[in-house]
Amino acid sequence: xxxxxxxxxxxxxxxxxxxxxxxxxxxxxxxxxxxxxxxxxxxxxxxxxxxxxxxxxxxxxxxxxxxxxxxxxxxxxxxxxxxxxxxxxxxxxxxxxxxxxxxxxxxxxxxxxxxxxxxxxxxxxxxxxxxxxxxxxxxxxxxxxxxxxxxxxxxxxxxxxxxxxxxxxxxxxxxxxxxxxxxxxxxxxxxxxxxxxxxxxxxxxxxxxxxxxxxxxxxxxxxxxxxxxxxxxxxxxxxxxxxxxxxxxxxxxxxxxxxxxxxxxxxxxxxxxxxxxxxxxxxxxxxxxxxxxxxxxxxxxxxxxxxxxxxxxxxxxxxxxxxxxxxxxxxxxxxxxxxxxxxxxxxxxxxxxxxxxxxxxxxxxxxxxxxxxxxxxxx
Amino acid sequence: xxxxxxxxxxxxxxxxxxxxxxxxxxxxxxxxxxxxxxxxxxxxxxxxxxxxxxxxxxxxxxxxxxxxxxxxxxxxxxxxxxxxxxxxxxxxxxxxxxxxxxxxxxxxxxxxxxxxxxxxxxxxxxxxxxxxxxxxxxxxxxxxxxxxxxxxxxxxxxxxxxxxxxxxxxxxxxxxxxxxxxxxxxxxxxxxxxxxxxxxxxxxxxxxxxxxxxxxxxxxxxxxxxxxxxxxxxxxxxxxxxxxxxxxxxxxxxxxxxxxxxxxxxxxxxxxxxxxxxxxxxxxxxxxxxxxxxxxxxxxxxxxxxxxxxxxxxxxxxxxxxxxxxxxxxxxxxxxxxxxxxxxxxxxxxxxxxxxxxxxxxxxxxxxxxxxxxxxxxxxxxxxxx
Numbered sequence: 001x002x003x004x005x006x007x008x009x010x011x012x013x014x015x016x017x018x019x020x021x022x023x024x025x026x027x028x029x030x031x032x033x034x035x036x037x038x039x040x041x042x043x044x045x046x047x048x049x050x051x052x053x054x055x056x057x058x059x060x061x062x063x064x065x066x067x068x069x070x071x072x073x074x075x076x077x078x079x080x081x082x083x084x085x086x087x088x089x090x091x092x093x094x095x096x097x098x099x100x101x102x103x104x105x106x107x108x109x110x111x112x113x114x115x116x117x118x119x120x121x122x123x124x125x126x127x128x129x130x131x132x133x134x135x136x137x138x139x140x141x142x143x144x145x146x147x148x149x150x151x152x153x154x155x156x157x158x159x160x161x162x163x164x165x166x167x168x169x170x171x172x173x174x175x176x177x178x179x180x181x182x183x184x185x186x187x188x189x190x191x192x193x194x195x196x197x198x199x200x201x202x203x204x205x206x207x208x209x210x211x212x213x214x215x216x217x218x219x220x221x222x223x224x225x226x227x228x229x230x231x232x233x234x235x236x237x238x239x240x241x242x243x244x245x246x247x248x249x250x251x252x253x254x255x256x257x258x259x260x261x262x263x264x265x266x267x268x269x270x271x272x273x274x275x276x277x278x279x280x281x282x283x284x285x286x287x288x289x290x291x292x293x294x295x296x297x298x299x300x301x302x303x304x305x306x307x308x309x310x311x312x313x314x315x316x317x318x319x320x321x322x323x324x325x326x327x328x329x330x331x332x333x334x335x336x337x338x339x340x341x342x343x344x345x346x347x348x349x350x351x352x353x354x355x356x357x358x359x360x361x362x363x364x365x366x367x368x369x370x371x372x373x374x375x376x377x378x379x
Numbered sequence: 380x381x382x383x384x385x386x387x388x389x390x391x392x393x394x395x396x397x398x399x400x401x402x403x404x405x406x407x408x409x410x411x412x413x414x415x416x417x418x419x420x421x422x423x424x425x426x427x428x429x430x431x432x433x434x435x436x437x438x439x440x441x442x443x444x445x446x447x448x449x450x451x452x453x454x455x456x457x458x459x460x461x462x463x464x465x466x467x468x469x470x471x472x473x474x475x476x477x478x479x480x481x482x483x484x485x486x487x488x489x490x491x492x493x494x495x496x497x498x499x500x501x502x503x504x505x506x507x508x509x510x511x512x513x514x515x516x517x518x519x520x521x522x523x524x525x526x527x528x529x530x531x532x533x534x535x536x537x538x539x540x541x542x543x544x545x546x547x548x549x550x551x552x553x554x555x556x557x558x559x560x561x562x563x564x565x566x567x568x569x570x571x572x573x574x575x576x577x578x579x580x581x582x583x584x585x586x587x588x589x590x591x592x593x594x595x596x597x598x599x600x601x602x603x604x605x606x607x608x609x610x611x612x613x614x615x616x617x618x619x620x621x622x623x624x625x626x627x628x629x630x631x632x633x634x635x636x637x638x639x640x641x642x643x644x645x646x647x648x649x650x651x652x653x654x655x656x657x658x659x660x661x662x663x664x665x666x667x668x669x670x671x672x673x674x675x676x677x678x679x680x681x682x683x684x685x686x687x688x689x690x691x692x693x694x695x696x697x698x699x700x701x702x703x704x705x706x707x708x709x710x711x712x713x714x715x716x717x718x719x720x721x722x723x724x725x726x727x728x729x730x731x732x733x734x735x736x737x738x739x740x741x742x743x744x745x746x747x748x749x750x751x752x753x754x755x756x757x758x759x760x761x762x763x764x765x
Contacts, residue, residue, distance in 0.1 A: 003677035004686055261760055276764035278753075284762065285755035289698045292691075296677040297670035315669070322670040366666070367659075373669070374662040379648035 001303050003296060005076070012073055015053065016080040023049060024086030026348050033087060034205040040163040041207035042087035044119075050090060051119025059098045059240070064113050066098075070306035071240060075247030075298065082251020083258075085348075085355050087206060089122040089160045091244050097123035099240040100168045100185055103233040104224040108187060112166060124164035125237065126155035126211050133364040135170070135238055137178050140213060142171035142186065148219040149173070151186065151194075154212050159362065161209030162199040165190050168237070169213070174228050183231045185224040192216050204351075204358040239316045242363045243305055246298045246316075246323035249359050253291050253323070253330035256352040260284070260334040267339075280337060287326075287333055294319075294326035314376045321369035324360045331356045386456055390463045397432045399425035402470050408730040409593070412474050416507025417551045430504050433472035440478055440502045443486070447494050448502025454683050476545065477501035477508040481554050484570070484623045488611040497572070509575070511541040511555030511597060512620065518543075519750045521556075522564055522617065526599060528557040528571065535559070535571070537579075537602040543744065547582040547595035550575055557604075560614050570616035572608045579603075589736035590721070590729070627745045628696035643668065643706060647713035657712055664709055671702055690758035697751035700741035707735040 005013060023029075023046060033041055050056050058074050060066020067073070074095050081090060093116055101109055101116075115121030127135050140153025151171050161167060167188045175182030188195060194216040197209035225233045261284060264275030274280055301319035304312035331353040335342040342349050360366070402425055406412050411422065413430050421427040433439045436450060442457040443449025452460060464471075482501055485494055500506040517524040526539025537557055547553070552574055560567030575582075579602040584592035611619045644652070644661040652658055678695055681687035710731060711718045718735075720726035742748040757765035 002680040002684075003673065004681055004684075261762070265761075265763055273763045275762040278756075281756035281760075281762050281765055282749070282752040284760055285694075285697075285752040288755055288760060289694045292694060293667075293670050293674045293698060296674035299677065300673035315673070318666050318669040318673075321663075321666040325666070366663075370659070370662040370666050373642070373665050374644050374658065377642040377645045377665060379642075379644040379652060379658065379661070 001307070003299050003303070005072070009072060009076060013076045013080075016055075016077045017083075019049070019053060020080035020084045020086055024081065024084045024088075026085050026351060030085045030087055030205065030351060037201075039199065039207065040160075041201070041205060042089060042160075042163075046086070047088060047122070048119040050088060050094075051117060055090065056094045056119050057098075057113075057117045059095060059102070060113055060117060061102065064109055065117050066113070071095075071243050071302040072299065072306055074240070074244055075302050078244050078247040079251035079254070082248035082253075082355075082359075083255040085204075085252070085255070085351055089124075089163065091241065091248065092125055092160050092164075093121070093123040095244040096125045096237050096241040097166070097168050100125070100224055100233065100237045101187070103185075103236065104187070107221060108224060112187065115165065121165045122160055122163045123166050123168065124158050124161040124209075125168045125241070126158045126161065127170045127234070127238070128157050129154060130156055133361070133368055135234065136180075138170055138172050138183060139177045140169070140171045142173050142184055144173075145217065148217065148222065149184075149186065151188065151213040151216040151218065154210065156210055157361070158197070158209045158211050159206060161197050161211055162207055167195075167211065168224065169211075170230065170234050171213075180231055182228050183234055184227050185230045185233055185237075186218055186222045187224055188213075188216060188218055188222060192218060202358050204354040206358060235313075238363060239305060239312065242320045242369075243298065243301045243316050245359055245363050246294075246301065246319040249323040249327040249356065250291070250295050250298055252352055252356050252359060253294065253327035256327075256330045256334040256349060256356075257284075257287060257291060259349055259352070260330075260337050263338055274337075283333060283337075287329055290326040290329055294323045297322045314373065317369040317372040317376065320364060321366040321373065324366040324369070327356045328360060328366075383455060383459060387459050387463065390460055391466075393436070394463055394467060394469065397429075398467065398469050399429055401425040402429045402472075403467050404470075405468055406470055407727060408734065409591075411470070413470075413472065413504070414475055414507055414546070414549070415473050415504025416475075416549065417505070418549055419504075419507065429470070430472045434503045437502065439473040439504065440482065440498075443482065443498060443502065447486075447498035449498075473504045475501065475504075475507055476510055476550075477506065480510060480623050480626055481508050481572075483626050484554070484610060484619050487622060488570075488619050493610065506551045507546070507549060509544050509547045509550035509553050509597075511544055511547075511553045513543045514540060515542050519747055521620075522568070524556055524558060524568065526555070526557050527561070528559050528569065528604065530559070531603075533606055535604045535606070537571070537573075537599045537604055539599050541597040541599075543585075543594045544582070544597040545594055547575070547597045548584055548592075553580075553597070554610070556616055556620055559616075563614065565617050566614050568616040568620070569613055570610040570619040571604050572610065573602065573604045577602050577604075587736070588739070589733040591733060591737070593737070624745065625692045628692040628751075643709055643713075647709075650713055652713065657709075661709055661713070664705055667702060668706065671698060674698070688759055690754055693746070693751045693754040694759070696746065697742075697748050697755070700738075701748060703741050704738050707738045711735050 054067050055077050057066030058069045062068035101112055142149040142151045169186045169188050172182050173184040194214040196212045199209050267274045297319040301315040304315050334349045335353055338349050341347050413426050438450055440449040441452045441460045445451040514524050528535035528537045555571050556568050557571050558567055559569040579600040581598045582595040585594045586592050642665040644665050647661055714731050718731040721729040756762045
């Protein structure tokens with residue numbers, strides 16, 4: 001498959017770019033909700049608009065009423081989200097939770113997917129248990145109790161957890177904390193007894209929670225997929241989240257880069273445009289190269305994932321690490337090249353830096369994924 | 380089964396039968412490369428067989444038309460050919476500047492007669508070409524070149540000097556930029572072809588820090604070049620050269636489809652890898668290298684359908700060469716003191732150290748990294764005054 005968007009994908013990209021450029025702008029969304037100290041950190045009206053455009057069901061099968069598309073298409077929307085820093089539950093709900101629910105039975109999909117498709121529901125995914133992404137280690141326990149399971153443990157960095165109607169929780173039904181096997185995914189309703197969440201606002205103004213599961217009782221029908229054999233499904237969820245976050249990073253980087261090159265063509269110092277200085281030209285051109293390469297690694301990973309290739313695992317790690325590296329460079333160069341105004345809240349470039357930092361941690365930073373590249377390559 | 384699946388089966392069977400086992404491992408150094416040409420000495424019977432078998436089927440230049448010595452493969456088939464070659468780690472049967480550079484230029488700018496004659500020779504490995512571009516006073520600023528061809532009616536008389544001519548002492552013919560009009564800087568250069576055995580041509584190898592001499596100074600003293608040995612129009616050689624520089628930058632960037640999925644870290648581990656910081660550096664490098672291999676694939680895909688930015692080869696050249704220099708820095712670090720050996724048998728006569736030193740030229744030849752960044756600034760980013 002060629003590593004560029006086909007006609008349908010290019011049309012979707014046009015739609016997403018136009019929509020996000022009009023409705024998802026920093027002024028209308030990010031700053032608006034931030035300045036209101038909104039407890040969700042995003043607007044529900046915009047989420048309904050996502051649904052009207054079909055975005056919420058991009059990864060939901062056609063049989064379930066979705067568009068039945070893949071990670072390439074989800075990534076197209078995410079890149080525009082990144083470019084505009086649009087706060088939305090798209091990545092957690094329509095990419096990760098939708099991927100999880102895709103592995104669930106008819107009843108479960110019937111319970112949750114219509115709300116997602118309509119833009120009425122928000123879902124979150126609770127995997128990590130500490131400040132760094134370490135899904136290999138899952139200590140949260142789910143023990144058989146009555147007609148179902150009782151969940152005990154804690155989860156960290158649950159993005160949109162406080163706004164979510166349902167949390168996809170990865171818990172251990174067998175084995176030791178570091179075992180590969182023995183994992184089960186659960187769909188836990190927000191009002192389940194024993195579930196409590198502490199909401200925290202993050203550096204990028206997004207909202208996340210620390211989740212406590214204190215003997216949370218769920219019925220057997222809350223199980224997504226197979227009991228004890230949820231690791232493969234969890235990996236699918238994580239990989240969709242990783243490549244999705246990588247696509248969003250490319251968008252963040254692209255937005256910061258465009259702002260910065262525009263500024264280089266406007267700002268005058270020493271009687272000339274600062275973009276005329278070769279010191280800045282070379283850094284901008286280096287950054288351009290890094291962004292192009294990151295974008296290539298992301299589309300390659302998306303395609304491999306959609307094709308079910310065995311090489312997808314490695315390339316997803318490469319894409320998350322590379323996009324993280326490139327975006328980090330883009331926002332740092334962006335702030336530096338803007339000079340003093342880059343440090344002000346009034347200018348948007350600093351918002352890109354904050355979003356990049358949060359996205360870098362989400363689903364594993366470049367160090368985590370470089371380590372994965374090493375392990376998957378056998379060293 | 381689709382036609383392409385059937386084609387893949389054919390290629391796989393043909394390779395199985397025709398690619399000698401010795402040719403199924405990557406070249407260890409420049410010494411293992413088959414360059415062809417009148418002066419070339421095959422290193423082994425297997426190398427000779429492999430080149431000849433491929434040439435007979437057009438597989439030395441698989442995507443060139445059959446009429447010019449190729450196999451006439453379309454882009455999808457050519458990709459399958461590369462994939463199947465990579466699958467068994469087969470070496471390229473023939474490498475040359477004729478294939479990479481002159482060939483594409485002739486396919487675009489050559490006359491029918493030139494294509495049949497020169498491309499056929501290249502495809503069969505009969506003539507080895509070198510490139511006469513840079514001059515002592517014209518490196519990065521190539522268009523200031525001074526080598527002059529004086530019009531003598533049915534021929535030109537060429538005088539001047541080239542430098543950094545790769546393998547000029549081993550080449551049979553040269554494609555050369557020659558000034559044919561002193562009054563016009565850009566539109567006063569012609570693209571000429573001539574035999575290196577022509578009276579008045581001499582070469583002098585330049586000893587490099589690697590201890591090798593892949594480059595020469597090349598001198599032209601009243602060299603006679605017949606008028607039909609011009610590619611493209613008179614004084615429009617710069618168009619050909621620019622087109623060709625794109626190919627050269629692509630080639631140096633390593634975008635030619637080499638399978639780089641064998642990560643450098645995996646290689647290092649076979650030699651013992653105990654230092655955690657070095658391992659971390661290798662992992663970060665492999666992220667960049669694997670991402671760049673996706674970029675190479677994307678770039679080729681986009682070129683095929685005209686989606687690539689015309690100046691994108693400059694980005695590929697910049698990123699690819701900088702990456703390759705880093706690769707060899709890390710290979711030296713993983714090799715430790717064993718990689719320092721210069722002429723021992725066991726070190727392949729210092730192949731690691733020499734290759735490491737050789738790669739330092741990657742970001743100089745064919746346009747320096749700094750020139751590439753200038754071009755990106757001007758043509759892609761449209762920065763002021765660039």
